Amino acid sequence: MDYTFRGSYEPYISPWDPCPPIIVKTFPLPPQLFMNFQPASLPQFSPAEALQHGSLWPALVDGYSKREGIS
Amino acid sequence: MWVYEKKLLYPVEVKECNPKLARYIAEQYGGADGELAAALRYMNQRYTVPDKVIGVLNDIATEEFSHLEMLATMIYKLTKDATPEQLEEAGLGAHYVNHGHALFYENAGGVPFTTTYIQAKGDPIADLYEDIAAEEKARATYQWIINVSDDAWINDSLKFLRERENVHSLRFREAVEVLKDERDRKKIF
Numbered sequence: 001m002d003y004t005f006r007g008s009y010e011p012y013i014s015p016w017d018p019c020p021p022i023i024v025k026t027f028p029l030p031p032q033l034f035m036n037f038q039p040a041s042l043p044q045f046s047p048a049e050a051l052q053h054g055s056l057w058p059a060l061v062d063g064y065s066k067r068e069g070i071s
Numbered sequence: 072m073w074v075y076e077k078k079l080l081y082p083v084e085v086k087e088c089n090p091k092l093a094r095y096i097a098e099q100y101g102g103a104d105g106e107l108a109a110a111l112r113y114m115n116q117r118y119t120v121p122d123k124v125i126g127v128l129n130d131i132a133t134e135e136f137s138h139l140e141m142l143a144t145m146i147y148k149l150t151k152d153a154t155p156e157q158l159e160e161a162g163l164g165a166h167y168v169n170h171g172h173a174l175f176y177e178n179a180g181g182v183p184f185t186t187t188y189i190q191a192k193g194d195p196i197a198d199l200y201e202d203i204a205a206e207e208k209a210r211a212t213y214q215w216i217i218n219v220s221d222d223a224w225i226n227d228s229l230k231f232l233r234e235r236e237n238v239h240s241l242r243f244r245e246a247v248e249v250l251k252d253e254r255d256r257k258k259i260f
Contacts, residue, residue: 028210028211028214030207030210030237030240031237031241032237032238032240032241032244035241035244036241036244036245036248037244037245037248038241038245051081052231053231053234054081054230054231054232054233054234054235054237054238055234055235055237055238057238060234060237060238060241061234061237062234062237063230063234064213064214064217064230064233065217065230066217066218066220066226070214070218071215071218
């Protein structure tokens with residue numbers, strides 16, 4: 001899986017924008033968008049890892065953290 | 072019929088009193104794109120979708136109730152023993168005078184839950200597309216709650232719940248693909 005599961009764009013920025021501008025806006029493009037139907041025999045996490053990630057399938061996990069700065 | 076297991080789907084650790092965070096989490100508890108709306112929507116649509124995809128709706132609806140239980144645990148513990156003053160400061164003054172320390176199905180703005188949040192159109196594709204949209208909206212809601220929360224323990228549980236939305240979205244997308252395979256079946260057999 002080489003997908004980053006994130007997209008980005010550069011919105012128009014006005015010199016008169018009242019808040020400090022965000023130059024690049026990032027947004028999620030989660031794994032399910034690229035799959036539509038899960039292929040057979042994908043690699044699996046161990047049960048403990050699966051619980052931690054919220055999925056048995058690494059290919060379905062994109063994670064999320066506020067540090068990414070998505071807003 | 073359901074068999075109840077007296078444990079949470081995923082651990083919920085609440086280390087500090089934080090009524091404001093409880094209020095934000097209410098968006099996923101009793102809000103339009105929350106777990107209650109999801110559970111009731113799928114559990115009800117289940118009856119009028121083609122046989123092959125009933126199980127998906129039933130299983131996911133059931134899991135949504137276990138998510139609802141996790142959120143209830145968070146809200147309960149984040150507000151337990153909070154003083155009326157603390158609740159007022161967190162914007163929960165109106166909640167307190169109506170419900171005390173009880174939980175209620177309402178969104179982060181205090182608007183009570185309503186079934187007008189959900190639909191059952193009786194058209195399999197219309198219903199499944201609503202379900203896919205509901206999962207993506209719930210995923211986004213978890214992102215925004217995580218963004219306004221400084222509680223690492225709560226955020227760990229919220230991240231788990233966000234990932235489940237990804238998985239459910241894919242399962243509904245697969246249900247659509249299964250129904251697409253029914254095309255022209257009558258003519259071919």
